[in-house]
Amino acid sequence: MLEIKSVDKSFGGLKAVNECSMLVNEGSITGLIGPNGAGKTTLFNLITGFYKPDQGEIQFQGERIEGLPPDRIFHKKVFRTFQITREFEQMTVLENLMIVPSSQIGEKIWNTWLRPRKVMEQEKELKEKALEVLDFVELMDLKNEYAGTLSGGQKKLLELAKSMMADPRLVLLDEPGAGVNPTLMRKLVGNIRKLCEKRGITFFLIEHDMNLVMNLCNPVIVMSEGKKLAEGKPEEIKKDENVLEAYLGGQYR
Ligand SMILES: Nc1ncnc2c1ncn2[C@@H]1O[C@H](COP(=O)(O)OP(=O)(O)O)[C@@H](O)[C@H]1O
Ligand SMILES: [Mg+2]
Structure with missing residues (x-):
């Protein structure tokens, strides 16, 4: 590989x-x-x-x-x-996951004006995926915690x-x-x-x-x-x- x-x-x-x-x-x-x-x-x-x-x-x-x-x-x-x-300390665990995919359409400000529905759909998909990941790694309990408050191991x-x-x-x-x-x-x-x-x-x-x-x-x-x-x-x-x-x-x- x-x-x-x-x-x-x-x-x-x-x-x-x-x-x-x-x-x-x-x-x-x-x-x-x-x-x-x-x-x-x-x-x-x-x-x-x-x-x-x-x-x-x-x-x-x-x-x-x-x-x-x-x-x-x-x-x-x-x-x-x-x-x-x-991690982004001022963002929650869930938000930290949702910002990972770099090809997010929502990154570009004009898209939120021109294609708001597309952006919303994508956010929804991202959230579902992030929740699935949190479930998989058994971190669901922490999803709304600010990343800055996590222990070293949790990070x-x-x-x-x-x-x-x-x-x-x-x-x-x-x-x-x-x-x-x-x-x-x-x-x-x-x-x-x-x-x-x-x-x-x-x-x-x-x-x-x-x-x-x-x-x-x-x-x-x-x-x-x-x-x-x-x-x-x-x-x-x-x-x-x-x-x-x-x-x-x-x-x-
Ligand atoms: N950006 C850098 N500038 C100058 N020297 C560096 C830099 N990065 C690493 N080094 C040097 O290269 C060597 C290897 O470092 P590194 O790859 O961090 O080793 P390891 O991760 O195995 O401990 C070390 O001597 C380190 O000081
Ligand atoms: Mg090293």
Whole structure:
């Protein structure tokens, strides 16, 4: 589904991503781990068009997407979340979901004058869809809460819900488990699995929480110093000598 071929990205003299190559298979929940500064977030920024690679190719479903602007990539049904969640605090949970689809006709002010019925119909559809998503991720109780009042974990679930509004094929999650309590973590893991199995969404996720990665992801890709160091089943990665040396520091030995 996603193929990264020998991609480079430097910031000044620093090679954040260095001849990096990897694959994400359709229908998988692929984990991306590695020490701080390994280049994981930069790689996500390259995939989603926030950065342009200095060199190399990125293919999504056989089409080259490197260097395209973020909105073009979003339209190809690639959705990403951020390490720091980006909700609109003064809007309710429901409203946060309803503003996700970027092709909303209501965005253009003249449409509300010229085609008010069309806009109203679309709002109704969006609302129905948002409610369906909230039901699916079991956040219905929070629909009228202001997003700014949610806990860190609830905001992470909202991010996942937002991704569903875009009918994505591929979702990139940057540290979805960071700051999430165990109860919400189970819910998050359950939802990601459910979305993968029932909706056929492919996930590519960066995560520091080893339990989450080892439970949820297969394969797990290890990134170090801008490139892929290892890839395998979670149990293989746990035993990989190079990974233990470079990253885990022996804590799983
Ligand atoms: N916009 C930027 N400008 C300058 N340096 C950056 C920028 N983004 C990332 N870096 C640097 O690139 C390296 C990789 O960062 P990052 O991709 O955030 O790593 P990770 O997500 O694996 O922790 C780090 O050394 C970081 O400081
Ligand atoms: Mg990061």
